[in-house]
Amino acid sequence: MRSVALFAAALCGLVFSSTAEARGGGHDGGHGGHHGHARSHRSYSHDHYVRPHVTKRGTYVHGHMQTNPNKTRNDNYSTKGNVNPYTGQAGTKPRDGEAPH
Template sequence: MKILVICAIAGMAISGVAEARGSNSVRGHIRSNGVYVAPHVRTNPNSTKLDNWSTRGNVNPYNGRTGTVDPYRPSSSNPYGSPYNNRRSSPY
């Protein structure tokens, strides 16, 4: 019984850390094109793509998947890429 209580407290602490790091829950919904999106957890929106779980170099703490998205590639909504995410040129 003691171990069960300790595990429950540890689980709440871990989920609290994930929430404090800037994530939120998304309810399941149907998109305008009729596709169902299952409930999931995502990072809060901000001005950078570097801290998203799907970005290359990051790991999603909820499912263990490694990110594959190149944060520097321009997108359709921002064809020039984000100034916060542009690679810096070497001074040499």
């Protein structure tokens, strides 16, 4: 019985430590930086947090996760064949070399 209680305590520690995880991002166009909010999603090394902000046109953009910039859009969450691990939404935008529909 004692081993079951120890296992349960260890499991709770793992669950709570992973949900309170926060990591910093780079400084890419002002969109990176540190964010300290708790989130229950796994951190991926190829993404970063974009802070809430207002665009030059006055549109408010909520804070969100975004893939790091590179020379392809095929690994973006919004690209066809990909699924956003934070929202579960399937990508709809064309892949590199694919004509928009």
